[in-house]
Amino acid sequence: MFAPFMINAWIVATMVAVVAGIVGFFVVMRGSAFVADAVPQGAFAGAAGASLIGVSTLVGLSVFALAGALGIGLLGRRGRHDVATALTLVLMLGLGALFLSFTTQYSSEIFALLFGEILGISSSEILPIAVLGLVCIAAIIVMYRPLLLSSLAPESGEARGVRAARMELLFLIVVAIATSMTLPVVGALLIFSLMIGPPAAARSLTGSPLRAMALSVVIAVALAWVAIAASYETDWPVGFFVGVGGAVCYAGGRGWAAWSAARLPSAAPSPPAAPAATVGS
Amino acid sequence: MTSLLHLLFAPGFLASPPVRLALLTGGVAAFVSGAVGAFTVLRGQSYAGHALADLSVTGGSGSYLIGISPLLGFAGTGVLAAGVMDMIGIRRPRGRDLATGIVRGAGLGLAALFLFWDTTHTNTSGVAVTILFGSMFTISPAVIPLVVGCGLVALAIVAVFYRPLLLSSVSADLAAARGIPVRAVGLLCLIAIALAVSLSALTIGTILSTALLVGPAATVLRITDRPGRATVMAALLGVAVTWLGIVLAYDSFTWPPRHDGWPVSFFVVALIFVGYLLAQLVGRRRPVRRVES
Numbered sequence: 348m349f350a351p352f353m354i355n356a357w358i359v360a361t362m363v364a365v366v367a368g369i370v371g372f373f374v375v376m377r378g379s380a381f382v383a384d385a386v387p388q389g390a391f392a393g394a395a396g397a398s399l400i401g402v403s404t405l406v407g408l409s410v411f412a413l414a415g416a417l418g419i420g421l422l423g424r425r426g427r428h429d430v431a432t433a434l435t436l437v438l439m440l441g442l443g444a445l446f447l448s449f450t451t452q453y454s455s456e457i458f459a460l461l462f463g464e465i466l467g468i469s470s471s472e473i474l475p476i477a478v479l480g481l482v483c484i485a486a487i488i489v490m491y492r493p494l495l496l497s498s499l500a501p502e503s504g505e506a507r508g509v510r511a512a513r514m515e516l517l518f519l520i521v522v523a524i525a526t527s528m529t530l531p532v533v534g535a536l537l538i539f540s541l542m543i544g545p546p547a548a549a550r551s552l553t554g555s556p557l558r559a560m561a562l563s564v565v566i567a568v569a570l571a572w573v574a575i576a577a578s579y580e581t582d583w584p585v586g587f588f589v590g591v592g593g594a595v596c597y598a599g600g601r602g603w604a605a606w607s608a609a610r611l612p613s614a615a616p617s618p619p620a621a622p623a624a625t626v627g628s
Numbered sequence: 629m630t631s632l633l634h635l636l637f638a639p640g641f642l643a644s645p646p647v648r649l650a651l652l653t654g655g656v657a658a659f660v661s662g663a664v665g666a667f668t669v670l671r672g673q674s675y676a677g678h679a680l681a682d683l684s685v686t687g688g689s690g691s692y693l694i695g696i697s698p699l700l701g702f703a704g705t706g707v708l709a710a711g712v713m714d715m716i717g718i719r720r721p722r723g724r725d726l727a728t729g730i731v732r733g734a735g736l737g738l739a740a741l742f743l744f745w746d747t748t749h750t751n752t753s754g755v756a757v758t759i760l761f762g763s764m765f766t767i768s769p770a771v772i773p774l775v776v777g778c779g780l781v782a783l784a785i786v787a788v789f790y791r792p793l794l795l796s797s798v799s800a801d802l803a804a805a806r807g808i809p810v811r812a813v814g815l816l817c818l819i820a821i822a823l824a825v826s827l828s829a830l831t832i833g834t835i836l837s838t839a840l841l842v843g844p845a846a847t848v849l850r851i852t853d854r855p856g857r858a859t860v861m862a863a864l865l866g867v868a869v870t871w872l873g874i875v876l877a878y879d880s881f882t883w884p885p886r887h888d889g890w891p892v893s894f895f896v897v898a899l900i901f902v903g904y905l906l907a908q909l910v911g912r913r914r915p916v917r918r919v920e921s
Contacts, residue, residue, distance in 0.1 A: 371730035380729035381675040425908060429674040430846040433903055436678070441897030444835060448891045534740075540733030547726055584744045590737020597730045601716075 349393050355468040358475055363529045364541060364571035366480045368564035369487055369523045371542035373518060375550060376498040381429055382419055382519060386435040386540045387526045389415040392443025394460050399446050404460075405475055408530055412523035420516040440580060445466035460535055472531075479528040479560055494518060495556060534586045541567055544593025548600030566596055647878060654773055654870045656838050657828035660779040662866030663786055666917040668815055668860040670797040672840045673732070675725050676713060676818060678826060679732035681825040681837040683709045686735045688830065689742035699774045702830045706822030714815045775827050782823040785816055786859070791816055794855050811904035832870075838894045839865050843900035850907040869899045 397407025574588035691701025873896035
């Protein structure tokens with residue numbers, strides 16, 4: 348399991364999980380699950396386009412992820428946000444279908460991009476992924492206070508000069524960057540599980556934002572490691588373990604919150620039914 | 629005039645059995661999706677619709693594995709997932725999206741496993757692509773009755789529960805005050821969405837099922853704010869866009885680079901997107917009566 352060809356997988360998966368844990372915390376906080384889901388899926392089309400014109404997959408992913416994020420941000424200013432997200436997503440997927448129809452030999456690669464391929468990571472891919480990861484983390488650190496404020500209480504954020512629309516766009520760009528680095532590893536369809544399962548669980552366990560963020564990173568890294576180990580042992584796709592594991596984390600978090608609320612009714616002033624939802628809404 | 633018609637409808641268009649089948653199933657799927665879509669957009673459940681379409685991939689891949697009819701797999705998983713989403717669902721929109729996402733993640737994890745088994749055990753590596761992107765020109769005629777049946781059930785739900793659905797979509801509090809079981813109505817709506825997307829996912833691919841669910845309805849709701857008219861217009865618009873997409877795809881068989889036809893899904897999605905942008909331009913000029921949400 349720790350053979351030389353697996354070392355890259357462990358390194359990359361750890362970086363991916365750390366970034367997913369941090370960015371995902373804000374995804375859950377802002378309730379932008381659909382966006383965090385649409386950007387990776389749409390970016391997948393960029394990978395198809397990149398292979399068509401012969402540039403690196405990472406470039407195609409980044410271009411499409413950014414275009415998707417900007418499209419959602421701009422379209423969403425007028426009209427319903429979920430509709431804007433859905434339409435941007437299907438437009439990108441339609442382009443992906445078009446690109447795929449132009450090439451012939453893509454079937455196994457599609458599967459890898461959709462559901463993740465952890466074993467095929469070469470050493471030369473580590474550096475760009477690490478750089479993108481650092482950019483994401485740096486951006487989150489810089490924006491931490493205004494982002495938290497505009498996620499928790501958009502109105503009072505506006506009053507203090509935090510422009511909600513601009514924050515939304517900046518945050519979407521961070522999601523796009525995080526997407527481009529994580530997509531080749533866990534796959535377009537399941538990045539999202541890594542991005543919302545652990546943070547959602549973490550938020551059920553603690554109320555303090557910083558502690559929840561740290562916990563979310565810990566859970567995400569643990570989930571990624573377990574998924575790789577299990578995938579290595581069983582030979583099943585890594586996406587299966589990430590997807591189901593994410594749901595288990597969430598269920599565990601909700602269960603724990605419900606149990607501790609029932610045990611200590613006086614210590615929980617918020618309604619016990621859904622503590623995960625009451626914070627930040 | 630004839631030459632113009634020939635330019636648009638390539639010779640032999642209507643005589644080709646796959647095309648007729650595509651027009652029929654695509655039309656049914658688009659009609660049902662458009663009608664159900666009006667409520668999806670009104671209720672802000674685009675994400676649930678999209679997730680249910682993706683989840684039907686799980687059912688599709690599972691049904692290949694155990695060898696039952698794909699539509700049963702698609703629709704069964706859709707309805708089941710709708711139930712689970714409702715069960716863990718939280719009334720607040722933010723929490724609702726989160727619950728939707730968690731269910732979708734778990735379902736797609738299973739889909740990854742099923743597809744992996746499909747490809748390793750039955751040696752059909754194209755299954756993943758077929759399930760995800762669908763292919764309108766390769767529908768088997770045997771699924772037609774099932775497709776129509778599923779569509780009718782979804783339409784019946786919308787028609788029978790039209791008023792409570794509408795009221796609870798516009799204002800859940802008001803509906804509850806009038807004694808409408810909001811939760812049960814919500815579940816019914818999710819089931820209708822699940823049926824609509826699973827039948828379109830099976831016939832025309834998961835991309836188009838989201839596109840046809842959200843696109844026409846959102847476009848129409850930009851132009852009119854009467855829900856009844858919007859439901860009918862969205863259904864008709866969906867059918868029109870789908871048929872135009874099929875015509876264009878048929879024409880594109882002579883287009884570069886491969887002379888093999890461009891995908892229907894691309895044309896339909898592009899048409900829907902352009903339509904939405906146009907409606908947004910038109911809608912902005914009109915005085916808006918409804919308060920923007």
